[in-house]
Amino acid sequence: MPKSPATHTAYVLKRETRTSGRWLEIGAANIDVDGKNGVHHISIDRLPVGGFGGHITLHPVGTKPPDPQPEPERPGEESV
Secondary structure (H helix, E strand, O other): OOOOOOOEEEEEEEEOOOOOEEEEEEEEEEEEEEOOOOEEEEEEOOOOOOOOOOOOEEEEOOOOOOOOOOOOOOOOOOOO
């Protein structure tokens, strides 16, 4: 299968603390759609090492994901 140009940028959320994190760009991606049965084939040119939870988000080239929202505090917890 010939390699198509990248249409998306792949990101993963890297947790820095239990309640905060940041987006890491992990590579260029391309989505090929098989028109017959609606199957999407995704090719990513690299993956993160360590701390990878398996979730990847793809955004069109030139756009970035919004800043991650902090998790809400549990009752009785204090901010650090």
